[in-house]
Amino acid sequence: MFECLYCHDALRIPVTYGCGHSVCSSHGLDVCPKNCDDQQPLLANHDVTLSKVISLLEEDEPTGRPWRNDEEQEEDCERGEGSRPPSRQRRERRTSSPKFPLADELTCQICYMLLFEPVTTQCQHTFCKPCLQRSLDHSPTCPLCRTALSPIAPSHPNAHLLELIRTKFEDQYISRSSTQTPSHRLDTPLFVCQLCFPGLPTFLHFFEPRYKLMLRRALESPHPQFGMVMRANDMDYGTMLDIRSVQILDDGRSLVETFGTYRFRIMERANLDGYTVARVERIDDIALDLHTQPPLASLVQHCLSFLNHLHANSTPWVVQRLSNSYGSPPPYETALQNAAAFSFYVAMILPIDEGEKAKLLPIRSVTMRLTMCVWWIEGLRKEWWFDRGCVIS
Template structure:
């Protein structure tokens, strides 16, 4: 971005300011001044310059990113303990105006490069490797790792206010292929740079290409939607017809093929048994996950969220497009839970 060539620094001429100096002297002055207008973190000219209490100036994005890793000035190591101070501090208008007046083209080039970078960032989905979340379900996140602090800021800057959430794999070396897109509903930044985020699950996805950006995972994703209602009805009709045909032959093992409505009823009865087993479970169900959804699709994810089984087992639901098939798997889990000694004795807990 920098240059010592007069031709590459198209700025205002001294005559425009009433200065009685030659263009050669003016260009010499601005070339000498330009290195002092570089951010010492990114080594580019300042964008939204912020001056610290210790007297050093950085791009706003650069100082906040530095504070993700250390609470000291990047140059002199002076303590900078209040992250929120820099998050909301006004820019240094003197330096900003100087750059805009004398280095107009350089500022435009720098801004264009940043916009291009932001656009490129938006083409891939940020991936938060943490826990299992289902569509329509709330998720509250405490963000403290530097890489995720940066990721969340970029999500907010892009105005998309969303990111993908996936489970780590069982060996902790990677992460699962299926996840849920989370929409940011609200965010509270703490004084030290950590943040508390309220999100809600939006839709499911499969990761088809993986990558990294500045320490956090990104990926290209493929959205997963449920079957159309007509397809669901046809799926149920064929399954019941196959079961009836099989059961018509007394030599075949009998197959039980409940309707979707019966699957929902069984799951509802199980949830009611949880509610009746403990007052604090009832309170947690109501306060954390909200009321039981009316739609079959929302109900399947709601039940899967509250029942106490391994999240890796639950994650199988993310790739199933049929509501009926999800409910069948959930009812299989419920049958296994009912046989557990802790449930039979009324000691049910939700983890």
């Protein structure tokens, strides 16, 4: 029988903690005896699914060996102590039948399929981890009893239920695992929101359920990042953002700090659970030699002159906002040495339409990008009153 983590006896009316461990409810422990990290207050006095499973196994196996594997049953048959186990085909038909009670109890009440990575909530109901996460994205309550829960699903599966499922329903569990893995070809999630450039920070607010799911999957990947594009269908270029920090609020929203690393071109795209995923091709600048690029120095100087003029003649709140978001203009030598990043910095500061700025994304020449920035600057100079002086008539 399943063993209690505390008394090491058979589990009786178990409770399960967020860490996935279970003990007998009679011990009255508020937290896991192993002092695990994932500790949340219990809101019910017993694990509903695990309790029903234990009752079923006790009825089917009065000897106390609830789920012997096929090899053990074969040995018992050879000794004349039991019957030969059913064939794989018969076993699969039996365990997948709606009349098989154990399969019923191990069914997620959200997707109505075999539990995958079963997690038990504070109110002691069990669901597939991905299903519960998506449910909490929409409402921070239990899908069954509507008890208020933490907006973050438990990270550790119910240890006893997971072991039982992998033993009794191995083939079905492997099949479910394969359906939970997105296509490896379309491996870049895309956040359709705003324009951003490499070398600059971007602060984002995640509140839509589909993008909460996207963010969670990105954080679980080896390299937490995602792509940012302005529009879903007609924008073929974007910027890859590395996730620097995430603050999850009590209501499930997330404040995310990111940093642009490189540009990309979308080669293929599809929809996954409501958000866009894509196969992308990285875009890098052509090699730049400062000594063979005489216009570069004058272009950098021209842009710096305008930015300094903008800071000197703008209202204080505008200057403060620009400085807090993107930093003050760099010194000339720094801007020249990092001309690629400086071209994107200038574009982001300029008060022009984002659709116009997005034209820089596919350009691989730093000189060409700075030339476009100078062209935009000259257009602004013709329109702004402080460049023409104050005229008294």
